[in-house]
Amino acid sequence: MSRSSSSSVQSLAMSEENHHNCADYAELRSNMQNLAKSSGITKALQAFRLMRTAAPGKPTIYDYNSLVNCCLKSENLCSHDLSTLYSEMKTLGLSPNASTFNTFLKGLNLIGESKVALWVTIEMCNHAFTPSFTSLSTLLKKCSDSMELEDAITVLELMMGLNYIPTEPQVILLINRLSKHGMTEKATLVLYKLLDKALFYGFCKKRLFKEASNCLNKMTTNSRFYPNVRTYTTFIKCLCDNGRIQEALSLLGRMEKRGLDPDIVTYNIILRALSNQNMVHEVFDLFQTIYQKELSPDRYTATALSGLLKKGNLGIARTLLHDIFYGGSDMDIAVYNVYYCLFSGFKSKELSYVIECMIKNDIEPNNITFNTILKGFCKGKSMDEALEYFQSIKKPDLVSFNTILSASCKKGDSKMVEKVIDLMKDEGFKLNVVGFTCLMQYYCNVGKLNDCLDVFECMISQGPRPSMVTINSLMIGLCKNQELEAAYRVFCNLESYGLSSDSRTYKILMRAAKIEGNDLLVEELQRKCRGEGVKPNN
DNA sequence: TTAGGGTTAG
Numbered sequence: 001m002s003r004s005s006s007s008s009v010q011s012l013a014m015s016e017e018n019h020h021n022c023a024d025y026a027e028l029r030s031n032m033q034n035l036a037k038s039s040g041i042t043k044a045l046q047a048f049r050l051m052r053t054a055a056p057g058k059p060t061i062y063d064y065n066s067l068v069n070c071c072l073k074s075e076n077l078c079s080h081d082l083s084t085l086y087s088e089m090k091t092l093g094l095s096p097n098a099s100t101f102n103t104f105l106k107g108l109n110l111i112g113e114s115k116v117a118l119w120v121t122i123e124m125c126n127h128a129f130t131p132s133f134t135s136l137s138t139l140l141k142k143c144s145d146s147m148e149l150e151d152a153i154t155v156l157e158l159m160m161g162l163n164y165i166p167t168e169p170q171v172i173l174l175i176n177r178l179s180k181h182g183m184t185e186k187a188t189l190v191l192y193k194l195l196d197k198a199l200f201y202g203f204c205k206k207r208l209f210k211e212a213s214n215c216l217n218k219m220t221t222n223s224r225f226y227p228n229v230r231t232y233t234t235f236i237k238c239l240c241d242n243g244r245i246q247e248a249l250s251l252l253g254r255m256e257k258r259g260l261d262p263d264i265v266t267y268n269i270i271l272r273a274l275s276n277q278n279m280v281h282e283v284f285d286l287f288q289t290i291y292q293k294e295l296s297p298d299r300y301t302a303t304a305l306s307g308l309l310k311k312g313n314l315g316i317a318r319t320l321l322h323d324i325f326y327g328g329s330d331m332d333i334a335v336y337n338v339y340y341c342l343f344s345g346f347k348s349k350e351l352s353y354v355i356e357c358m359i360k361n362d363i364e365p366n367n368i369t370f371n372t373i374l375k376g377f378c379k380g381k382s383m384d385e386a387l388e389y390f391q392s393i394k395k396p397d398l399v400s401f402n403t404i405l406s407a408s409c410k411k412g413d414s415k416m417v418e419k420v421i422d423l424m425k426d427e428g429f430k431l432n433v434v435g436f437t438c439l440m441q442y443y444c445n446v447g448k449l450n451d452c453l454d455v456f457e458c459m460i461s462q463g464p465r466p467s468m469v470t471i472n473s474l475m476i477g478l479c480k481n482q483e484l485e486a487a488y489r490v491f492c493n494l495e496s497y498g499l500s501s502d503s504r505t506y507k508i509l510m511r512a513a514k515i516e517g518n519d520l521l522v523e524e525l526q527r528k529c530r531g532e533g534v535k536p537n538n
Numbered sequence: 539t540t541a542g543g544g545t546t547a548g
Binding site for chain 1: 539540541542543544545546547548
């Protein structure tokens, strides 16, 4: 863009007499490009130098980049050619731009010259340009592959400096190569460099709690990699998201003991977990701590309370939200979306008041807003009214469809179920795991257990893969229909389908077995529960 | 790849 705009400015300023020069320039340029592609570097360079005769200021860095790019397209390019090209740039006093370096790097990677590529990368950084993640990542792999291990470490350091995290296979390759060649110390250095970036966060993401914990302990033994508030918070979040609140709380204690002060982000994560578990007293105590520490609750604190609202603890949620609202923090659409829940009946007067507030604060409702309101309509008696609201949503998304589908299924309204599925087909929406689970619940509600099992089997063979909610809904549905034995059969077969159970699955079956007075099954379940170690709820 | 937080459906 910049080239074309500068040349159009130039051509506007050109007088009649050097008009022919302009034609010469274009011709010379295209000649240079053709020679570079086909006739080797010497002739291409001659043509390039000839361009100086076309007009003052020619050739430009763009012409030069084009020269290099065309040379890369010729077949017999070697690294000597590239270094000749680089000297030419210096000789002519052309200032390279980011594209110049990237073009060179592309060429050097093509011919596998990792050493030169590293040199160009460092030159690029010296000129205050930032190499891309991809180019550094490619270079790291090339260096490791060609056993330029010292260079690989230099690349790794460059990447870390830019906050680029190399991919896992690349790290493994490098550490492997270093270790095999007796460079154990270097391998350890690489490991430590990555310890508090890639590795720890990777463990948390993959829910490898033990590994993450060991990693955290290892970090505390090395002052250079001492974990910070963020490190702890990441782990706390990972524990909370997997239903391990007690462990999260004990980690919070350990973190404080080590002199790290949790901030509002840490507390928001814990508040959300406590609120989702309806642990009202603990939520209240944590609020006291937050205020004692003179931290300001913010929009995230407000949304963290949504669990309390869903569980119907409107009073305390209202008090806490009120304090946050008047504490002066900026609120946004997410907070309003949570706030809607306070008006559980969605009386139109209250609703329009909230919407007025939003408009006053320049906050645009989003699909989450519409879907929340839709859910309110679905709770009402009339599905027709809900459908009417649904049809007023400009761009309903999959959640909108699932909201109305779920309500129709719960109410056993077969006509509406059919209508919604037809609507989805018309609009090009496919049922996902949530939609299929709704349908399974519908079949159980109306006693069509075979249809329900058909859907389940279809999901196993063709997808979408049943989730934990799907499995537990099926268990509940079968047990409600006095089909405990069928439920237990599915339960026993889960593993062969590549699925698993969690603590809720056990609880559902156990409860049904006790109600039926099936002592054998109760014992069997207790044995399984002890033997396998039950996974916590997600 | 970019070190941690929230709101809608089963």
